[in-house]
Amino acid sequence: MHEAAIRAEQLTRRFGVVAALNAVDLTVLTGEAVAIFGPNGAGKTTLLRVCGTLLRPSAGRVHLFGEDLRGAGAAVRRRLGVLSHQSFLYPDLTPTENLEFYARMYRVDAARVAELIDRTGLAGWAHRPVRTLSRGLEQRCALARALLHHPDLLLLDEPFSGLDVEAVQQIETLLGEERRRGVTMMLTTHDVERGAALCERALVLARGQLRWDGPSADLSRERVEGLFQIRRAG
Amino acid sequence: MLAILLKDYLIELRTKETLAALLTLGVLTLLVLSFAFDPTSELRPLAAPGTLWAAVVFSGVLAVNRSFLAERDNACLQGLLLCPIDRGTIYLAKAAANFLFMLAAQVVLLPLFMVFFNLTPSGALFRVCLVLVLGILGFAAAGTLFAAMSVRTRAREVMLPLLLLPIVMPVLIGGVVASGAVLAGKGLGEVQQWMQLLVVYDVVLLVVGWLAFEYAVEE
Numbered sequence: 001m002h003e004a005a006i007r008a009e010q011l012t013r014r015f016g017v018v019a020a021l022n023a024v025d026l027t028v029l030t031g032e033a034v035a036i037f038g039p040n041g042a043g044k045t046t047l048l049r050v051c052g053t054l055l056r057p058s059a060g061r062v063h064l065f066g067e068d069l070r071g072a073g074a075a076v077r078r079r080l081g082v083l084s085h086q087s088f089l090y091p092d093l094t095p096t097e098n099l100e101f102y103a104r105m106y107r108v109d110a111a112r113v114a115e116l117i118d119r120t121g122l123a124g125w126a127h128r129p130v131r132t133l134s135r136g137l138e139q140r141c142a143l144a145r146a147l148l149h150h151p152d153l154l155l156l157d158e159p160f161s162g163l164d165v166e167a168v169q170q171i172e173t174l175l176g177e178e179r180r181r182g183v184t185m186m187l188t189t190h191d192v193e194r195g196a197a198l199c200e201r202a203l204v205l206a207r208g209q210l211r212w213d214g215p216s217a218d219l220s221r222e223r224v225e226g227l228f229q230i231r232r233a234g
Numbered sequence: 235m236l237a238i239l240l241k242d243y244l245i246e247l248r249t250k251e252t253l254a255a256l257l258t259l260g261v262l263t264l265l266v267l268s269f270a271f272d273p274t275s276e277l278r279p280l281a282a283p284g285t286l287w288a289a290v291v292f293s294g295v296l297a298v299n300r301s302f303l304a305e306r307d308n309a310c311l312q313g314l315l316l317c318p319i320d321r322g323t324i325y326l327a328k329a330a331a332n333f334l335f336m337l338a339a340q341v342v343l344l345p346l347f348m349v350f351f352n353l354t355p356s357g358a359l360f361r362v363c364l365v366l367v368l369g370i371l372g373f374a375a376a377g378t379l380f381a382a383m384s385v386r387t388r389a390r391e392v393m394l395p396l397l398l399l400p401i402v403m404p405v406l407i408g409g410v411v412a413s414g415a416v417l418a419g420k421g422l423g424e425v426q427q428w429m430q431l432l433v434v435y436d437v438v439l440l441v442v443g444w445l446a447f448e449y450a451v452e453e
Binding site for chain 2: 054
């Protein structure tokens with residue numbers, strides 16, 4: 001039986017009086033790939049940030065690989081790879097310097113940096129400051145940073161936003177390789193087709209609540225939009 | 235911890251923003267305050283330690299503020315918080331980086347201070363350096379914690395000095411009194427209580443910062 005990579009029970013996260021997540025119950029098994037859909041402000045990013053140990057829940061519990069998030073320390077963070085809206089890359093350092101820095105932080109061999117620079121197609125830009133890179137190149141470097149330490153759980157927030165077709169294909173290829181390695185993946189996206197193609201399970205969040213949970217194959221764009229309509233009407 | 239220190243050093247080497255700003259503000263403070271007193275005035279030696287510590291404070295606020303601005307770009311602080319290390323270690327590394335940058339600025343500012351106030355190098359200089367090291371360590375310890383707290387606030391340039399300066403008052407008072415005494419020719423034994431105050435302050439602030447940093451950076 002698969003271990004639960006993520007188990008959230010009545011997970012609530014408030015910002016002031018606004019509940020970004022409201023009593024969400026969710027279990028993601030190891031090796032599963034889950035796409036989260038939802039309109040802006042639905043709580044997708046908040047859910048990823050809580051699971052990524054960057055935000056504490058206001059109420060409820062989250063367990064990552066069986067460990068309560070409240071006591072989650074370095075050992076749990078070691079198993080997480082997070083790709084956010086922002087790249088977590090130092091603009092004045094080059095992709096190589098950024099990855100070498102994170103490699104030292106994660107105690108990863110320097111050879112892994114060269115491998116990822118090569119796999120992400122960044123070799124031609126490896127020694128230019130990150131601030132001079134295009135959005136697509138920076139996103140590839142950010143993905144390399146997220147994959148650097150062979151994480152068991154990948155949390156990806158809009159990994160394809162603002163990217164051209166080539167960059168999207170390259171990132172899809174990298175994510176496909178990680179999936180074959182057995183990595184658990186949870187990603188947020190507005191692109192229903194792409195999300196459904198990458199993940200076998202889909203969730204729809206609206207107003208901080210889980211509105212739908214099922215196989216991606218059963219979820220069409222029309223159905224997602226219908227669920228959004230319910231949210232607007234509600 | 236060393237990785238974060240080296241990273242901060244590499245960024246500074248590339249941008250030269252922090253040290254340049256620190257030195258400019260420090261030199262200007264020394265220059266303006268040295269001109270405020272007549273060169274022949276008997277009050278001039280009495281004003282010297284206050285002038286030195288005013289330069290430390292102004293440049294120090296700038297240094298600790300800048301240290302977390304670099305982490306704000308591209309949300310790099312979140313990248314650090316995700317790393318599998320104790321979050322208190324991040325605080326200690328940033329405090330160490332701030333301490334070293336402030337100390338590096340003093341390497342230039344202290345000789346200028348001696349020139350502006352007609353002070354001759356002597357054993358007193360060594361004793362002033364010791365007071366400065368202890369004071370700057372306390373300032374960096376408190377400043378790093380408050381800079382982490384204020385970095386996400388909208389009015390951080392205003393918030394940081396407002397929060398920090400009352401907290402570092404023991405460092406400033408201890409630093410000014412001890413520096414004044416050693417510049418007047420007294421030995422370290424005669425300012426022992428002020429030196430003890432600085433050491434205790436340093437230890438307390440470093441421990442508090444190490445324990446509180448995780449909550450300081452929390453949203």
